[in-house]
Amino acid sequence: MSTRQPDIVITTPPVARTSRWFVLQYRMAPYLFVSPFLILFLTFGAYPILKSLLLSFYATNGPKSAVFVGLQNFTFLLSDPDFHTAVWNTAVFAFWSVFLQLPLSLGLALLLNSVWVKGREILRLAFFSPNLLGQVFVGVLFSVLFIPQYGLVNRFLHAIAGIPLDTKWLANPNLVMPALVLTSLWMYVGFNMIYFLAALQAVDKDLYEAAIVDGANAWHQFWAVTLPGIKPVAVFVLVMSTIGSFQLFELPWIMLNNSSGPDQAGLTIVMYLYQTGFVTGDLGYASAVGWTLALGVLLISLLQMRVTGAWKGGTD
């Protein structure tokens, strides 16, 4: 039986008891166990996904009226300056999230990996804890921390670098994005660090010994053993961070007091989707935005996996 293809059902359970009920429940079990997922997925997953593809060709006003408009939603999307702003803001945020956050996370993980065990667990806890708060509550907290004059951020920066106390962060269109990037750094560096730390600890110690025998110094060891060793996790973290960044909504929405901020400086793609679909009420247009986002994210993820896979050599 073990040489058969995996999707042929084993017809008899390997037992002495062969009553009809027993055999029946054995055969039906996997289907039954998977059925809640399947039913819920088909109803609330597959159906909406397909429906949204359809909806994107309609203009709706509330969930009851729908007018077919063909590709109009998409042409409007591509020409709407607000959408361009949203894409630009989201892309900038994603860029900084990846190129600032990931090196920091990796660096922190490397440092933490060299520390003695007891301290490591406590420090790990400390670095990870911001992630527990969730974007909404972090948004509320930081909207107060960024207050000019009295907020902790300005007080701190003023004490350290003499930056003027009345620097406006969330009211200044140029400082909105830095504020968002800073806040998300606080939230996610520890989170990604956990992954890197686990990956670092999983690297085979024998490889390091072999490298040392071959005369590799610490730097060489890093490039030849560590980096390739953590590559799968690094790619995972990269792709997940990017996808997450492109879905940014709650943090800016809360911090900018349910708006897109001064000069739309905090407008993200999902915020744009939310405003057009659920504030204005055009669910059809929102579906078009959603699909554009999905396609964009998919393309970028594939690109990332291609680049990192091909670049570091494909024989892993």
Place this chain on the structure above:
Amino acid sequence: MRLLYRILRLLVNLFLLAFAVLTLTPMVWLVAATLKSPDDLFHYTFFAPRLSTYNFRDLFSTVPFHRYMINSVFVATTMVVIQLFFSSLAGFALAKYDFRGKKPIMILMLSTMMLPGQVMMAPLYELLYRLHLVDSYAGLIVPGAVSVFGIFLFRQSILQVPDELLHAARIDGCSEFRIYWDIVMPVSRPMIGAFCLISFMGTWNSFLWPQIILHNTDRFTLPIALNQLVGLYQQQYGTLMAGTFLSVLPVIVLFMLLQKEFIAGLTAGAVKG
């Protein structure tokens, strides 16, 4: 040479300590802010010499905050239990059985994880509207009742359960469901702990979907309620911080209890081995 090593190690430790303190500072500020009276709030950077419970009293007297807390607890707990049951069941099936359709199902699950959820928000809302589930907890809970991430987690962990255990149970005449309930689940306690925390965190902190679905203020969960408070009580930062503090406390407490399992579970899917 050894001295250099020692100094480097000291520097690393100091740096990490400093960085940890920096990371924790906003949260310390939060706790301090909840215990300061409005006059003291920005007068002292962290704690004031006189502690005040004004913010908490103000919070509970101006809005039915306890109502929101109860709502969040109800929604999160229900969601965790349901997700736990359905995800572990499916994960068990995918780990320990071979059946027709297994591969397509797994590919299906993987592809849903790559798609951003916002793609289906609009039609999902329309569907729930037609099912009369808008502005209800059912509309909140049912669509999210199965967590694909959870299925993967449980599959990963249940794969480790030795097959002999299951065979032995079957020989003794144990039904498949009882195998799941009495054998596999008790053995998977660490993963259950991890998943409970992950699921609780996700539901507790979720904002967008509850915001879309819930309209009646009595049903609001904490994220939505707090968001409203920001607009409502612009200058009353102390009260706002008190609300924030109470909102983040449960997750932090739960995390303290389930730390090890959580981190193990989080990295189970990503790191091989």
